[in-house]
Amino acid sequence: MTDSDSLHDHVTEPMAGPLAAPMADCCPRCAFEAVDTLHTSPVPGVWDVLQCRRCLYTWRTSEPARRTRREAYPEQFRMTPQDIENAPEVPALPPLRTSA
Amino acid sequence: MPYDDLRGFLDTLEKEGQLLRVTEEVLPEPDLAAAANAAGRIGEGAPALWFDNVKGFTDARIALNVHGSWANHALALGLPRHTPVKEQVAEFARRWDAFPIAPERREDAPWRENTQEGEDVDLFSVLPLFRLNDGDGGFYLDKAAVVSRDPEDPGHFGKQNVGTYRLQVIGRNRLAMQPVPVHDVALHLRKAEERGEDLPIAVTLGNDPVMAIVAGMPMGYDQSEYEMAGALRGAPAPIATAPFTGFDVPWGSEVVIEGVIESRKRQIEGPFGEFTGHYSGGRRMPVIRVERVSHRTNPVFESLYLGMPWTECDYLVGPNTCVPLLKQLRAEFPEVQAVNAMYTHGLLAVISTKKRYGGFAKAVAMRAMTTPHGLGYITTVIVVDEDVDPFDLPQVMWAMSSKVNPAADVVVLPNLSVVELAPAAQPAGITSKMIIDATTPVHPDERGNFSTPTKDLPETKEWTARLQRLIAESRR
Numbered sequence: 001m002t003d004s005d006s007l008h009d010h011v012t013e014p015m016a017g018p019l020a021a022p023m024a025d026c027c028p029r030c031a032f033e034a035v036d037t038l039h040t041s042p043v044p045g046v047w048d049v050l051q052c053r054r055c056l057y058t059w060r061t062s063e064p065a066r067r068t069r070r071e072a073y074p075e076q077f078r079m080t081p082q083d084i085e086n087a088p089e090v091p092a093l094p095p096l097r098t099s100a
Numbered sequence: 101m102p103y104d105d106l107r108g109f110l111d112t113l114e115k116e117g118q119l120l121r122v123t124e125e126v127l128p129e130p131d132l133a134a135a136a137n138a139a140g141r142i143g144e145g146a147p148a149l150w151f152d153n154v155k156g157f158t159d160a161r162i163a164l165n166v167h168g169s170w171a172n173h174a175l176a177l178g179l180p181r182h183t184p185v186k187e188q189v190a191e192f193a194r195r196w197d198a199f200p201i202a203p204e205r206r207e208d209a210p211w212r213e214n215t216q217e218g219e220d221v222d223l224f225s226v227l228p229l230f231r232l233n234d235g236d237g238g239f240y241l242d243k244a245a246v247v248s249r250d251p252e253d254p255g256h257f258g259k260q261n262v263g264t265y266r267l268q269v270i271g272r273n274r275l276a277m278q279p280v281p282v283h284d285v286a287l288h289l290r291k292a293e294e295r296g297e298d299l300p301i302a303v304t305l306g307n308d309p310v311m312a313i314v315a316g317m318p319m320g321y322d323q324s325e326y327e328m329a330g331a332l333r334g335a336p337a338p339i340a341t342a343p344f345t346g347f348d349v350p351w352g353s354e355v356v357i358e359g360v361i362e363s364r365k366r367q368i369e370g371p372f373g374e375f376t377g378h379y380s381g382g383r384r385m386p387v388i389r390v391e392r393v394s395h396r397t398n399p400v401f402e403s404l405y406l407g408m409p410w411t412e413c414d415y416l417v418g419p420n421t422c423v424p425l426l427k428q429l430r431a432e433f434p435e436v437q438a439v440n441a442m443y444t445h446g447l448l449a450v451i452s453t454k455k456r457y458g459g460f461a462k463a464v465a466m467r468a469m470t471t472p473h474g475l476g477y478i479t480t481v482i483v484v485d486e487d488v489d490p491f492d493l494p495q496v497m498w499a500m501s502s503k504v505n506p507a508a509d510v511v512v513l514p515n516l517s518v519v520e521l522a523p524a525a526q527p528a529g530i531t532s533k534m535i536i537d538a539t540t541p542v543h544p545d546e547r548g549n550f551s552t553p554t555k556d557l558p559e560t561k562e563w564t565a566r567l568q569r570l571i572a573e574s575r576r
Binding site for chain 1: 231281
Protein backbone atom coordinates (compact mmCIF):
# COMPACT_ATOMS: atom_id res chain seq x y z
CA MET A 1 0.00 0.00 0.00
CA THR A 2 1.09 3.56 -0.56
CA ASP A 3 0.18 6.82 1.04
CA SER A 4 -2.36 7.43 -1.69
CA ASP A 5 -4.48 4.74 -0.04
CA SER A 6 -4.52 6.55 3.26
CA LEU A 7 -7.78 7.37 4.86
CA HIS A 8 -8.31 11.04 4.15
CA ASP A 9 -7.71 10.64 0.44
CA HIS A 10 -10.68 8.29 0.09
CA VAL A 11 -13.13 10.75 1.42
CA THR A 12 -14.75 13.17 -0.95
CA GLU A 13 -18.00 13.98 0.85
CA PRO A 14 -18.49 17.56 2.04
CA MET A 15 -17.40 18.27 5.59
CA ALA A 16 -19.80 19.59 8.15
CA GLY A 17 -18.73 22.82 9.81
CA PRO A 18 -18.34 23.01 13.55
CA LEU A 19 -21.75 24.66 13.85
CA ALA A 20 -23.57 22.13 11.69
CA ALA A 21 -26.88 21.04 13.13
CA PRO A 22 -26.60 17.79 15.11
CA MET A 23 -27.84 14.91 13.04
CA ALA A 24 -28.54 11.36 14.04
CA ASP A 25 -26.05 10.12 11.47
CA CYS A 26 -23.37 12.77 11.80
CA CYS A 27 -20.16 11.69 13.50
CA PRO A 28 -20.29 12.85 17.12
CA ARG A 29 -16.53 13.22 17.18
CA CYS A 30 -15.62 15.03 13.94
CA ALA A 31 -19.09 16.00 12.58
CA PHE A 32 -18.48 14.25 9.26
CA GLU A 33 -21.72 13.30 7.59
CA ALA A 34 -20.71 10.05 5.90
CA VAL A 35 -21.45 7.29 8.36
CA ASP A 36 -21.57 3.55 7.72
CA THR A 37 -23.50 0.88 9.58
CA LEU A 38 -21.04 -1.79 10.73
CA HIS A 39 -23.50 -4.01 12.55
CA THR A 40 -27.10 -4.20 13.72
CA SER A 41 -28.35 -5.75 16.93
CA PRO A 42 -29.14 -9.48 16.77
CA VAL A 43 -32.43 -8.57 18.49
CA PRO A 44 -33.94 -6.48 15.68
CA GLY A 45 -34.32 -2.75 16.18
CA VAL A 46 -32.46 -2.37 19.49
CA TRP A 47 -29.26 -0.66 18.27
CA ASP A 48 -26.89 -0.22 15.37
CA VAL A 49 -23.11 0.11 15.41
CA LEU A 50 -22.13 3.10 13.27
CA GLN A 51 -18.77 4.30 12.05
CA CYS A 52 -17.52 7.61 10.71
CA ARG A 53 -15.80 7.21 7.36
CA ARG A 54 -13.36 10.00 8.11
CA CYS A 55 -12.15 9.56 11.70
CA LEU A 56 -13.27 5.92 12.11
CA TYR A 57 -15.04 6.77 15.39
CA THR A 58 -17.33 3.83 16.10
CA TRP A 59 -20.38 3.98 18.34
CA ARG A 60 -23.52 2.10 19.25
CA THR A 61 -26.71 4.07 18.88
CA SER A 62 -27.85 2.96 22.36
CA GLU A 63 -24.85 4.60 24.08
CA PRO A 64 -25.29 7.71 26.23
CA ALA A 65 -25.61 11.07 24.44
CA ARG A 66 -22.07 12.00 25.52
CA ARG A 67 -20.84 9.35 23.08
CA THR A 68 -23.47 9.52 20.34
CA ARG A 69 -24.62 13.14 19.89
CA ARG A 70 -22.41 15.78 18.34
CA GLU A 71 -23.76 18.49 20.63
CA ALA A 72 -23.09 16.41 23.76
CA TYR A 73 -19.75 14.97 22.65
CA PRO A 74 -16.99 16.26 25.00
CA GLU A 75 -14.73 18.95 23.62
CA GLN A 76 -11.61 17.13 24.82
CA PHE A 77 -12.31 14.09 22.63
CA ARG A 78 -13.38 15.92 19.45
CA MET A 79 -11.24 15.51 16.36
CA THR A 80 -10.71 17.83 13.40
CA PRO A 81 -9.55 16.97 9.87
CA GLN A 82 -6.23 18.58 10.85
CA ASP A 83 -5.92 16.27 13.84
CA ILE A 84 -6.32 13.28 11.53
CA GLU A 85 -4.01 14.67 8.88
CA ASN A 86 -1.30 15.56 11.39
CA ALA A 87 -1.60 12.48 13.58
CA PRO A 88 1.86 11.01 14.12
CA GLU A 89 2.65 7.61 12.61
CA VAL A 90 3.37 4.97 15.24
CA PRO A 91 5.60 3.21 14.56
CA ALA A 92 7.27 5.40 11.93
CA LEU A 93 7.64 3.76 8.52
CA PRO A 94 11.18 2.41 8.08
CA PRO A 95 13.05 3.06 4.82
CA LEU A 96 12.46 0.40 2.16
CA ARG A 97 15.46 -1.85 1.73
CA THR A 98 16.57 -1.93 -1.86
CA SER A 99 17.42 -5.34 -3.29
CA ALA A 100 20.67 -3.91 -4.71
CA MET B 101 -3.59 -28.63 38.31
CA PRO B 102 -2.98 -26.09 35.52
CA TYR B 103 -5.82 -24.75 33.40
CA ASP B 104 -5.77 -25.53 29.69
CA ASP B 105 -8.38 -22.93 28.83
CA LEU B 106 -10.38 -19.99 30.10
CA ARG B 107 -13.47 -22.09 30.75
CA GLY B 108 -11.67 -24.39 33.16
CA PHE B 109 -10.42 -21.39 35.10
CA LEU B 110 -13.86 -19.76 35.21
CA ASP B 111 -15.22 -22.99 36.74
CA THR B 112 -12.62 -22.79 39.51
CA LEU B 113 -13.29 -19.10 40.11
CA GLU B 114 -16.97 -19.91 40.50
CA LYS B 115 -16.30 -22.73 42.97
CA GLU B 116 -14.05 -20.40 44.99
CA GLY B 117 -16.70 -17.69 45.07
CA GLN B 118 -14.57 -15.51 42.79
CA LEU B 119 -16.92 -15.34 39.78
CA LEU B 120 -20.06 -13.23 39.92
CA ARG B 121 -22.74 -13.94 37.34
CA VAL B 122 -24.82 -10.85 36.62
CA THR B 123 -28.10 -12.27 35.41
CA GLU B 124 -30.23 -9.13 35.06
CA GLU B 125 -30.28 -7.50 31.66
CA VAL B 126 -27.59 -4.83 31.23
CA LEU B 127 -26.78 -2.36 28.47
CA PRO B 128 -23.63 -3.07 26.49
CA GLU B 129 -22.61 0.52 27.25
CA PRO B 130 -21.98 1.89 29.73
CA ASP B 131 -22.85 -1.06 31.99
CA LEU B 132 -20.22 -3.67 31.05
CA ALA B 133 -17.25 -1.33 31.41
CA ALA B 134 -18.69 0.46 34.43
CA ALA B 135 -19.15 -2.86 36.24
CA ALA B 136 -15.57 -3.89 35.49
CA ASN B 137 -14.36 -0.43 36.53
CA ALA B 138 -16.33 -0.82 39.78
CA ALA B 139 -14.75 -4.23 40.45
CA GLY B 140 -11.44 -2.42 40.78
CA ARG B 141 -12.93 -0.07 43.34
CA ILE B 142 -14.48 -2.56 45.76
CA GLY B 143 -11.31 -3.94 47.26
CA GLU B 144 -8.90 -6.80 47.12
CA GLY B 145 -11.27 -9.75 46.86
CA ALA B 146 -13.10 -8.53 43.76
CA PRO B 147 -14.55 -11.36 41.65
CA ALA B 148 -14.45 -11.96 37.92
CA LEU B 149 -17.68 -10.85 36.23
CA TRP B 150 -19.84 -12.84 33.84
CA PHE B 151 -22.55 -11.32 31.65
CA ASP B 152 -24.84 -13.18 29.26
CA ASN B 153 -27.95 -11.02 29.32
CA VAL B 154 -26.90 -7.95 27.35
CA LYS B 155 -29.51 -5.80 25.64
CA GLY B 156 -29.76 -6.34 21.90
CA PHE B 157 -27.58 -9.48 21.91
CA THR B 158 -29.02 -12.98 21.69
CA ASP B 159 -25.87 -14.97 22.18
CA ALA B 160 -23.33 -13.00 24.24
CA ARG B 161 -21.03 -14.49 26.87
CA ILE B 162 -18.70 -11.91 28.33
CA ALA B 163 -16.04 -12.44 31.02
CA LEU B 164 -14.45 -9.40 32.67
CA ASN B 165 -12.03 -8.84 35.55
CA VAL B 166 -10.79 -12.44 35.34
CA HIS B 167 -7.38 -11.49 36.83
CA GLY B 168 -8.78 -8.51 38.68
CA SER B 169 -7.86 -9.20 42.31
CA TRP B 170 -5.00 -10.77 44.24
CA ALA B 171 -7.31 -13.69 44.98
CA ASN B 172 -7.92 -14.30 41.28
CA HIS B 173 -4.24 -13.83 40.44
CA ALA B 174 -3.34 -16.43 43.08
CA LEU B 175 -5.91 -18.88 41.70
CA ALA B 176 -4.58 -18.31 38.16
CA LEU B 177 -1.22 -19.59 39.39
CA GLY B 178 -2.87 -22.51 41.18
CA LEU B 179 -2.16 -20.98 44.63
CA PRO B 180 -4.64 -20.67 47.51
CA ARG B 181 -6.81 -17.59 47.05
CA HIS B 182 -5.56 -15.87 50.23
CA THR B 183 -1.85 -16.08 49.25
CA PRO B 184 -0.25 -12.69 50.09
CA VAL B 185 1.08 -10.64 47.15
CA LYS B 186 4.70 -10.90 48.20
CA GLU B 187 4.40 -14.69 48.35
CA GLN B 188 2.71 -14.79 44.94
CA VAL B 189 5.66 -12.86 43.48
CA ALA B 190 8.16 -15.11 45.30
CA GLU B 191 6.46 -18.27 44.01
CA PHE B 192 6.34 -16.78 40.51
CA ALA B 193 10.11 -16.17 40.76
CA ARG B 194 10.73 -19.76 41.96
CA ARG B 195 8.78 -21.24 39.04
CA TRP B 196 10.63 -19.01 36.59
CA ASP B 197 13.76 -21.06 37.27
CA ALA B 198 12.16 -24.06 35.54
CA PHE B 199 12.17 -22.12 32.23
CA PRO B 200 12.17 -23.38 29.51
CA ILE B 201 9.50 -26.11 29.55
CA ALA B 202 8.77 -27.23 25.98
CA PRO B 203 5.10 -26.93 24.98
CA GLU B 204 2.91 -29.85 24.03
CA ARG B 205 1.38 -29.81 20.55
CA ARG B 206 -2.23 -30.92 20.28
CA GLU B 207 -4.14 -30.84 17.03
CA ASP B 208 -7.71 -31.17 18.29
CA ALA B 209 -8.08 -27.49 19.20
CA PRO B 210 -11.70 -26.69 20.10
CA TRP B 211 -11.52 -23.40 18.17
CA ARG B 212 -11.41 -25.47 14.98
CA GLU B 213 -15.15 -26.10 15.35
CA ASN B 214 -16.24 -22.95 13.47
CA THR B 215 -14.60 -20.91 10.71
CA GLN B 216 -15.15 -17.69 8.77
CA GLU B 217 -12.92 -16.94 5.80
CA GLY B 218 -12.20 -14.13 3.34
CA GLU B 219 -15.24 -12.05 2.49
CA ASP B 220 -17.34 -13.84 5.09
CA VAL B 221 -15.28 -12.61 8.02
CA ASP B 222 -17.39 -10.49 10.37
CA LEU B 223 -15.86 -9.93 13.80
CA PHE B 224 -19.12 -8.40 15.06
CA SER B 225 -20.95 -11.66 14.41
CA VAL B 226 -18.48 -13.62 16.58
CA LEU B 227 -17.65 -11.13 19.38
CA PRO B 228 -20.09 -9.04 21.45
CA LEU B 229 -17.88 -5.96 21.14
CA PHE B 230 -18.38 -2.93 23.37
CA ARG B 231 -16.72 0.34 24.40
CA LEU B 232 -14.66 0.66 27.58
CA ASN B 233 -14.02 4.38 28.24
CA ASP B 234 -15.91 7.48 27.09
CA GLY B 235 -13.17 8.84 24.85
CA ASP B 236 -12.19 5.55 23.24
CA GLY B 237 -12.29 5.77 19.47
CA GLY B 238 -14.24 2.54 19.22
CA PHE B 239 -14.45 -1.04 20.47
CA TYR B 240 -11.20 -2.74 21.45
CA LEU B 241 -9.67 -6.17 21.91
CA ASP B 242 -7.34 -5.49 24.82
CA LYS B 243 -6.63 -8.89 26.34
CA ALA B 244 -5.54 -10.87 23.29
CA ALA B 245 -2.36 -12.90 23.02
CA VAL B 246 -0.99 -11.79 19.65
CA VAL B 247 1.43 -14.11 17.84
CA SER B 248 3.96 -13.07 15.18
CA ARG B 249 7.26 -14.37 13.82
CA ASP B 250 10.57 -12.80 12.88
CA PRO B 251 10.38 -12.47 9.06
CA GLU B 252 14.16 -13.01 8.86
CA ASP B 253 14.10 -16.12 11.04
CA PRO B 254 10.57 -17.55 10.82
CA GLY B 255 11.62 -21.01 11.96
CA HIS B 256 12.98 -19.80 15.32
CA PHE B 257 10.49 -20.89 17.98
CA GLY B 258 11.84 -18.51 20.64
CA LYS B 259 11.71 -15.46 18.38
CA GLN B 260 8.06 -16.20 17.71
CA ASN B 261 6.46 -13.59 19.91
CA VAL B 262 3.30 -13.74 22.01
CA GLY B 263 2.29 -10.33 23.29
CA THR B 264 -0.67 -8.21 24.29
CA TYR B 265 -1.26 -5.12 22.21
CA ARG B 266 -4.30 -2.91 21.94
CA LEU B 267 -6.44 -3.64 18.88
CA GLN B 268 -9.25 -1.37 17.70
CA VAL B 269 -11.96 -2.99 15.62
CA ILE B 270 -12.19 -0.60 12.66
CA GLY B 271 -14.23 -2.81 10.36
CA ARG B 272 -15.85 -6.23 10.09
CA ASN B 273 -12.51 -7.63 9.00
CA ARG B 274 -10.08 -4.91 10.03
CA LEU B 275 -8.19 -4.14 13.21
CA ALA B 276 -5.91 -1.21 13.97
CA MET B 277 -2.99 -2.30 16.11
CA GLN B 278 -0.52 -0.52 18.36
CA PRO B 279 2.93 -2.10 18.13
CA VAL B 280 4.88 -0.12 20.72
CA PRO B 281 8.38 0.38 19.26
CA VAL B 282 10.08 -1.18 22.31
CA HIS B 283 8.02 -4.38 21.95
CA ASP B 284 8.96 -7.46 19.96
CA VAL B 285 6.13 -7.30 17.42
CA ALA B 286 7.38 -3.87 16.37
CA LEU B 287 10.75 -5.45 15.52
CA HIS B 288 8.94 -8.05 13.41
CA LEU B 289 6.87 -5.39 11.67
CA ARG B 290 9.90 -3.22 11.00
CA LYS B 291 11.71 -6.08 9.28
CA ALA B 292 8.64 -6.88 7.16
CA GLU B 293 8.07 -3.25 6.23
CA GLU B 294 11.72 -2.75 5.29
CA ARG B 295 11.13 -5.50 2.74
CA GLY B 296 7.77 -4.11 1.69
CA GLU B 297 6.04 -7.30 2.88
CA ASP B 298 2.89 -7.87 4.90
CA LEU B 299 3.45 -9.35 8.39
CA PRO B 300 1.28 -12.42 9.10
CA ILE B 301 -0.31 -12.27 12.53
CA ALA B 302 -2.57 -14.36 14.78
CA VAL B 303 -4.74 -12.76 17.47
CA THR B 304 -5.93 -15.23 20.11
CA LEU B 305 -8.72 -14.34 22.51
CA GLY B 306 -10.03 -15.96 25.69
CA ASN B 307 -6.97 -17.87 26.83
CA ASP B 308 -6.01 -19.87 29.89
CA PRO B 309 -5.02 -17.53 32.75
CA VAL B 310 -1.27 -18.18 32.60
CA MET B 311 -1.20 -17.44 28.86
CA ALA B 312 -2.62 -13.99 29.60
CA ILE B 313 0.10 -13.47 32.21
CA VAL B 314 3.02 -14.47 29.96
CA ALA B 315 1.66 -12.47 27.00
CA GLY B 316 2.01 -9.32 29.11
CA MET B 317 5.41 -10.25 30.47
CA PRO B 318 8.62 -8.50 29.43
CA MET B 319 10.86 -11.34 28.20
CA GLY B 320 14.01 -11.55 26.13
CA TYR B 321 13.61 -11.31 22.34
CA ASP B 322 14.47 -14.96 21.71
CA GLN B 323 12.71 -16.38 24.78
CA SER B 324 9.47 -18.26 24.12
CA GLU B 325 6.38 -17.22 26.04
CA TYR B 326 5.05 -20.76 25.60
CA GLU B 327 8.13 -22.17 27.31
CA MET B 328 7.65 -19.66 30.11
CA ALA B 329 3.97 -20.60 30.39
CA GLY B 330 5.13 -24.20 30.86
CA ALA B 331 7.43 -23.15 33.69
CA LEU B 332 4.73 -21.12 35.44
CA ARG B 333 2.09 -23.84 34.97
CA GLY B 334 4.42 -26.60 36.06
CA ALA B 335 3.34 -28.51 32.94
CA PRO B 336 3.85 -28.06 29.19
CA ALA B 337 1.63 -25.38 27.64
CA PRO B 338 -0.76 -26.89 25.08
CA ILE B 339 -0.38 -25.31 21.63
CA ALA B 340 -1.87 -25.95 18.20
CA THR B 341 -1.10 -24.83 14.66
CA ALA B 342 -3.19 -21.94 13.38
CA PRO B 343 -4.54 -22.78 9.92
CA PHE B 344 -3.92 -19.52 7.98
CA THR B 345 -0.53 -18.42 9.34
CA GLY B 346 0.83 -21.79 10.47
CA PHE B 347 1.82 -20.09 13.74
CA ASP B 348 1.79 -21.77 17.12
CA VAL B 349 -1.21 -20.53 19.10
CA PRO B 350 -2.75 -21.61 22.40
CA TRP B 351 -4.72 -24.83 22.08
CA GLY B 352 -7.39 -23.58 24.46
CA SER B 353 -8.28 -20.18 22.92
CA GLU B 354 -11.91 -19.23 22.49
CA VAL B 355 -11.27 -17.35 19.23
CA VAL B 356 -8.29 -17.26 16.85
CA ILE B 357 -8.21 -14.35 14.38
CA GLU B 358 -5.62 -14.55 11.61
CA GLY B 359 -4.52 -12.20 8.90
CA VAL B 360 -1.72 -9.84 7.96
CA ILE B 361 -0.53 -6.41 8.99
CA GLU B 362 -0.68 -4.59 5.67
CA SER B 363 2.80 -3.39 4.84
CA ARG B 364 3.61 0.32 5.08
CA LYS B 365 0.05 1.36 5.82
CA ARG B 366 -1.16 3.53 8.72
CA GLN B 367 -4.69 4.61 9.64
CA ILE B 368 -6.10 6.82 12.35
CA GLU B 369 -6.52 4.89 15.60
CA GLY B 370 -7.72 5.71 19.09
CA PRO B 371 -7.74 7.40 21.43
CA PHE B 372 -7.83 4.65 24.01
CA GLY B 373 -7.82 4.90 27.81
CA GLU B 374 -4.50 3.24 28.63
CA PHE B 375 -2.76 1.50 31.54
CA THR B 376 -1.13 4.84 32.37
CA GLY B 377 -4.51 6.14 33.53
CA HIS B 378 -4.54 8.52 30.56
CA TYR B 379 -5.83 8.36 27.00
CA SER B 380 -3.39 8.04 24.17
CA GLY B 381 -4.04 8.78 20.52
CA GLY B 382 -5.18 9.46 17.93
CA ARG B 383 -2.23 8.40 15.94
CA ARG B 384 -1.84 6.66 12.63
CA MET B 385 -1.31 2.98 13.32
CA PRO B 386 -0.77 -0.23 11.34
CA VAL B 387 -3.82 -2.15 10.16
CA ILE B 388 -4.55 -5.89 10.22
CA ARG B 389 -6.62 -7.35 7.39
CA VAL B 390 -8.37 -10.39 8.84
CA GLU B 391 -8.44 -13.41 6.55
CA ARG B 392 -9.73 -16.12 8.84
CA VAL B 393 -11.56 -16.44 12.15
CA SER B 394 -11.70 -19.78 13.97
CA HIS B 395 -13.81 -20.06 17.08
CA ARG B 396 -15.36 -22.40 19.56
CA THR B 397 -19.07 -23.02 19.54
CA ASN B 398 -20.60 -20.48 21.95
CA PRO B 399 -17.36 -18.53 22.38
CA VAL B 400 -16.68 -16.56 25.55
CA PHE B 401 -15.51 -12.99 24.91
CA GLU B 402 -12.94 -11.99 27.50
CA SER B 403 -12.13 -8.32 27.91
CA LEU B 404 -10.35 -6.15 30.44
CA TYR B 405 -11.26 -2.72 31.80
CA LEU B 406 -8.34 -0.36 32.27
CA GLY B 407 -8.26 3.22 33.40
CA MET B 408 -7.07 5.06 36.48
CA PRO B 409 -5.25 2.38 38.53
CA TRP B 410 -5.94 0.05 40.12
CA THR B 411 -7.81 -1.98 37.56
CA GLU B 412 -7.52 -5.57 36.32
CA CYS B 413 -4.58 -4.54 34.15
CA ASP B 414 -2.50 -3.69 37.24
CA TYR B 415 -3.03 -7.14 38.77
CA LEU B 416 -2.36 -8.84 35.45
CA VAL B 417 0.96 -7.10 34.80
CA GLY B 418 2.07 -6.58 38.42
CA PRO B 419 3.96 -9.73 39.37
CA ASN B 420 4.89 -10.52 35.77
CA THR B 421 6.78 -7.22 35.62
CA CYS B 422 8.51 -7.65 38.99
CA VAL B 423 9.92 -11.10 38.34
CA PRO B 424 11.79 -10.58 35.04
CA LEU B 425 13.41 -7.47 36.53
CA LEU B 426 14.38 -9.36 39.67
CA LYS B 427 15.93 -12.17 37.63
CA GLN B 428 17.76 -9.85 35.24
CA LEU B 429 19.17 -7.78 38.10
CA ARG B 430 20.18 -10.79 40.17
CA ALA B 431 22.06 -12.29 37.23
CA GLU B 432 24.69 -9.58 37.74
CA PHE B 433 23.93 -8.36 41.24
CA PRO B 434 23.03 -11.25 43.57
CA GLU B 435 22.71 -8.69 46.36
CA VAL B 436 19.26 -7.71 45.02
CA GLN B 437 16.58 -9.02 47.38
CA ALA B 438 13.24 -8.07 45.83
CA VAL B 439 11.71 -5.85 43.14
CA ASN B 440 8.31 -4.21 43.31
CA ALA B 441 7.57 -2.85 39.84
CA MET B 442 3.79 -3.05 40.10
CA TYR B 443 3.11 0.62 39.50
CA THR B 444 1.95 1.44 35.97
CA HIS B 445 3.67 -1.62 34.46
CA GLY B 446 6.97 -0.60 36.03
CA LEU B 447 7.16 3.11 35.23
CA LEU B 448 8.21 3.17 38.88
CA ALA B 449 10.13 0.40 40.63
CA VAL B 450 11.20 -0.15 44.22
CA ILE B 451 14.27 -2.35 44.65
CA SER B 452 15.72 -3.69 47.89
CA THR B 453 19.38 -4.63 47.88
CA LYS B 454 22.41 -5.28 50.02
CA LYS B 455 25.28 -2.88 49.31
CA ARG B 456 28.59 -4.19 48.03
CA TYR B 457 30.24 -0.80 48.66
CA GLY B 458 29.40 2.89 48.58
CA GLY B 459 27.50 3.90 45.43
CA PHE B 460 26.33 0.37 44.74
CA ALA B 461 22.62 1.09 45.12
CA LYS B 462 22.75 3.71 42.37
CA ALA B 463 24.47 1.20 40.09
CA VAL B 464 21.64 -1.28 40.70
CA ALA B 465 19.12 1.43 39.82
CA MET B 466 20.94 2.28 36.59
CA ARG B 467 21.05 -1.39 35.65
CA ALA B 468 17.30 -1.65 36.24
CA MET B 469 16.83 1.22 33.77
CA THR B 470 18.88 -0.61 31.13
CA THR B 471 17.13 -3.98 31.33
CA PRO B 472 14.92 -4.70 28.28
CA HIS B 473 11.83 -3.59 30.19
CA GLY B 474 13.62 -0.72 31.89
CA LEU B 475 14.51 0.86 28.54
CA GLY B 476 10.85 1.46 27.85
CA TYR B 477 9.41 1.85 31.30
CA ILE B 478 11.44 2.35 34.45
CA THR B 479 11.49 6.10 34.95
CA THR B 480 11.75 6.30 38.73
CA VAL B 481 13.72 3.83 40.83
CA ILE B 482 13.59 3.88 44.60
CA VAL B 483 16.36 1.75 46.11
CA VAL B 484 15.97 0.59 49.71
CA ASP B 485 18.06 -1.49 52.13
CA GLU B 486 17.83 -5.25 52.23
CA ASP B 487 15.75 -5.18 55.42
CA VAL B 488 13.06 -2.97 53.85
CA ASP B 489 10.23 -4.83 52.12
CA PRO B 490 9.58 -3.06 48.80
CA PHE B 491 6.00 -4.35 48.83
CA ASP B 492 5.37 -2.66 52.20
CA LEU B 493 4.85 0.94 51.11
CA PRO B 494 4.87 2.43 54.65
CA GLN B 495 8.34 0.90 55.09
CA VAL B 496 9.40 2.33 51.74
CA MET B 497 8.15 5.76 52.78
CA TRP B 498 10.10 5.43 56.03
CA ALA B 499 13.26 4.72 54.05
CA MET B 500 12.62 7.67 51.75
CA SER B 501 11.88 10.02 54.62
CA SER B 502 14.80 9.02 56.84
CA LYS B 503 17.61 7.92 54.51
CA VAL B 504 17.46 10.40 51.65
CA ASN B 505 19.64 13.48 51.48
CA PRO B 506 18.38 14.82 48.17
CA ALA B 507 21.54 16.60 47.00
CA ALA B 508 23.45 13.32 46.87
CA ASP B 509 20.73 10.68 46.81
CA VAL B 510 18.45 11.95 44.05
CA VAL B 511 19.94 11.63 40.58
CA VAL B 512 18.14 12.86 37.48
CA LEU B 513 19.29 11.54 34.10
CA PRO B 514 18.09 13.56 31.10
CA ASN B 515 16.64 12.43 27.75
CA LEU B 516 16.27 8.68 28.10
CA SER B 517 13.88 6.31 26.35
CA VAL B 518 10.38 5.47 27.53
CA VAL B 519 7.21 4.17 25.91
CA GLU B 520 5.44 6.84 23.92
CA LEU B 521 2.38 6.30 26.08
CA ALA B 522 4.13 7.64 29.20
CA PRO B 523 2.09 10.77 29.87
CA ALA B 524 4.93 12.82 31.37
CA ALA B 525 7.36 12.20 28.50
CA GLN B 526 8.53 15.23 26.47
CA PRO B 527 8.63 14.67 23.55
CA ALA B 528 6.70 11.39 23.46
CA GLY B 529 9.17 8.56 23.91
CA ILE B 530 11.79 10.68 25.72
CA THR B 531 11.92 11.40 29.43
CA SER B 532 14.31 12.19 32.21
CA LYS B 533 14.69 9.40 34.75
CA MET B 534 15.24 9.55 38.47
CA ILE B 535 17.05 7.46 41.03
CA ILE B 536 16.12 7.92 44.67
CA ASP B 537 18.76 6.17 46.73
CA ALA B 538 17.00 5.47 50.03
CA THR B 539 19.62 3.00 51.22
CA THR B 540 21.94 3.59 54.15
CA PRO B 541 25.29 4.89 52.81
CA VAL B 542 28.18 2.44 53.30
CA HIS B 543 31.97 2.87 53.13
CA PRO B 544 33.48 4.83 51.51
CA ASP B 545 30.27 6.86 51.20
CA GLU B 546 30.46 8.17 54.77
CA ARG B 547 27.48 10.54 54.84
CA GLY B 548 24.80 11.09 57.46
CA ASN B 549 24.29 9.82 60.98
CA PHE B 550 23.20 6.26 60.44
CA SER B 551 25.55 4.45 62.79
CA THR B 552 22.94 3.61 65.39
CA PRO B 553 19.72 2.43 63.77
CA THR B 554 16.99 1.12 66.02
CA LYS B 555 16.17 -2.47 65.25
CA ASP B 556 13.21 -4.52 66.37
CA LEU B 557 14.04 -5.93 69.81
CA PRO B 558 15.21 -9.54 69.79
CA GLU B 559 12.09 -10.47 71.80
CA THR B 560 9.64 -8.73 69.45
CA LYS B 561 8.95 -11.75 67.30
CA GLU B 562 7.99 -13.78 70.35
CA TRP B 563 5.84 -10.94 71.66
CA THR B 564 4.09 -10.62 68.31
CA ALA B 565 2.93 -14.21 68.56
CA ARG B 566 2.04 -13.71 72.25
CA LEU B 567 -0.06 -10.63 71.56
CA GLN B 568 -1.86 -12.33 68.69
CA ARG B 569 -2.66 -15.25 70.97
CA LEU B 570 -3.91 -12.96 73.77
CA ILE B 571 -6.04 -10.94 71.34
CA ALA B 572 -7.56 -14.12 69.95
CA GLU B 573 -8.31 -15.38 73.47
CA SER B 574 -9.88 -12.09 74.55
CA ARG B 575 -12.30 -12.29 71.60
CA ARG B 576 -13.54 -15.76 72.40
